[in-house]
Amino acid sequence: MELPDVQVDSVEISPPKRLCIIGAGSAGLATLKIVLDTPQYKSGAWIPVVYEARDQVGGVWLPASPTADDPPLTPLYDSLTTNLPHPVMAYTSFPFPPETPVFPRAHVVEAYLKSYAQTFSLLPHIQFKVSVDAVERLSDGQGQWKVKLSTGQITVFDFLVVCNGHYRVPRYPEIPGVASWRASNKAIHSAWYRHPTDNYGKTVLVIGAGPSGLDISSEMAEYGTTIIHSIRGGPLEDLGNIKRRGSVVEFKNNGVVLFEDGTIEKGVSFCILATGYKTAFPFLPDPTIIRNVLPPSIPPIPVSLYNSTFHVFPLAKHIFPLEYKNPNIAFLGLLVRVAPFPLLEAQARATVHVFANPSTLDFTREAVDIMSRFAKFSSELGSEDPLLIAQAWHRFTDYEQFNYRDDLYEFADASTQEGTTGIEGRIIVPDWEKKMYVAKGVLRQFWVYLEKEGLAEEWVKGVGKGGMHEWVELLERMLREARNDDGESVKGETIDADKSKL
Structure with a gap:
């Protein structure tokens, strides 16, 4: 018996979107966890993959020898302890274990990140020992990303999230004589420091007033070394075997160092440069994607994206390049002087919301916000010098980071925006967290x-x-x-x- 012909209406099924996350440190893990929470992933519409050059998660919190790579894979020194209490530092979705020291050592944070990855089943989506060597933007009208991996494989992605961290490429000060000291092995960047040693000699100059500069000065002083701690604009004072001095203006021969007020210190045996790190994206060599120079002063807001090594500009919400009207790339973790883990969660929520609902990003409003921030810094600094503004751009002060987090969650709440799909609900920073951060x-x-x-x-x-x-x-x-x-x-x-x- 023949069966009758049946007319079947064709249904067009869109292929799943592929999402590439570069790096499995705190930013990459937060992003992956948020992606897995989306209805897009749960329905099979999104397929995420994380590429991590190292063999484990953790990023900067994963120890590494200071001699195996140049520069070291991490600047993590042996005694490093967090400068934030962990209840403030933790992801909002994952507290540290009971009885954790309030200011935990680095190995505790490393274990915490590994537990985070295991708890939320992130590991199956991470490819270890695979680095992203180069990224190109396809000119096919869809703006997809061609990603070349260290394995030789080339894969095309619809979305790209940059989470490579910014504590790898040392920033060296432009001080006369410093290059000569480095060449003669009398000066290193703090990226190579791990613990006090007699190899540094009896009188060590430490430059930098950030957390690493303060920690290294204190630790080496306790070891018995005489420390000359150079702090820009700092007071001239001697505290035990720590001498506080101002900025260095010249490194001379035979261990002589000249400071900005004319003070001279003799017999300096070694120098540790705790002078920070450069923002770098070695996998983005194409200047049509990002230009590695200072951006021009505004107005007008430039069309191109710039990496000054201090900031990435111009970015909507400090995340999305303003030039892409169909945003499919995000830069996470650029902000400084913040509680990073919970802020990264908020940025990840905003990222998946924009990827799923690109029309929700109001580029006119974002441009106005950028202009307002530029005007604010110009007024505060008394200058429109692009370098000064670049140095301040991603630095948040007072309660700014908390307002920023609240705003991101409000923006990314799919339940309040008709016609959007994504994660519903928001998180509001509690008052106790603000108080304890301060x-x-x-x-x-x-x-x-x-x-x-x-x-x-x-x-x-x-x-x-x-x-x-x-x-x-x-x-x-x-x-x-x-x-x-x-x-x-x-x-x-x-x-x-x-x-x-x-």
Whole structure:
């Protein structure tokens, strides 16, 4: 018996979109976790893959020898401890384990990131020991990304998320004589520092007032080394075997160093340059994608994307290149002086929202915001110098990072925008988190006191087993104990109120 012909209407099924994430550090992991939360991934409409050059997750928190690569894979020194209390530092979706030291050592953060990846089943989506060597933008009208891998494989992606981190390429100061000291092995960047050693000699100059400069100076002073700590605009003072000096203006021969006020230090045996890192994207060599020079002053806002090594400009929401009206590339983790992990989650939420709903990104409004920020910095700095503005552009102050996070979640809430698809709901930064971030200097100083007195383990015993509120109560208790009635001292040690806000 013959069956009758049946007319079947054809249904066009769109192929899944491929999403490339570069790097499996804290930014790449946060992005992947958020992608897996989307309805697009759950329906099979998105296929994410993360490429990680190293053999494990962790990025900058994954230790590496300072001699195996040039520059080192990470600047992680042996004694590094977080400068944020972990309840403030943690991803909002994943607290640190109960009884974790309030300011954990680097290996604890490394274990935390590995646990994050395992808990949310991220590892199957990560290809280890595979680096992205080059990225090109296809000129086929769709703007897809051709990604060349270290394996020789070339794959085309619809979306690209750049999460390669920015603590790899050392930034060297332009000081007369510094190149000669480096060439004669009398100076290194802090990226190579791991622990004190007699090889540095008895008098060591440390340049830089950031966390690494402060930590290295303190650690080497405790080791018994005489430290000359150069801080721009810093006071001239001697504290034990630490000499505080201003900016260095010249490295001379025979261990002589000249400072900006005319002070001369003799007998300097070595110099550690804790002078920061450059923003770098070696896999984006094409200047039509990003130009590695300072951008011009505005207005007008340039059409091209620029990497000054201090900032990437112009980016909508510090994430999306303004030139792509159908945004399919995002740069995460460029901001400094922030609590990075929860901020990265917020940026990831905004990223997947824009990828799924590109029309929600108002380019006119974003351009106005960029102009307003430029005008703000021009006024504060008293200059439109592109270099000065570049150095300040991604640096957030006061409560700016918290307002930024709240704004990103509000923007990315698919439940409030008709015709959009994506993750619904938002996260609002709680007041306690803002308070404890501002007080991080006081809290860390008190935690150091507890460790020296052998009391730290007792303070965190059992804390966190009942929920996050126990950590908040502990931090409040630490603040009460740390401050006297005037809020000026920590168990007899002077607190610099301004530094506690850095």
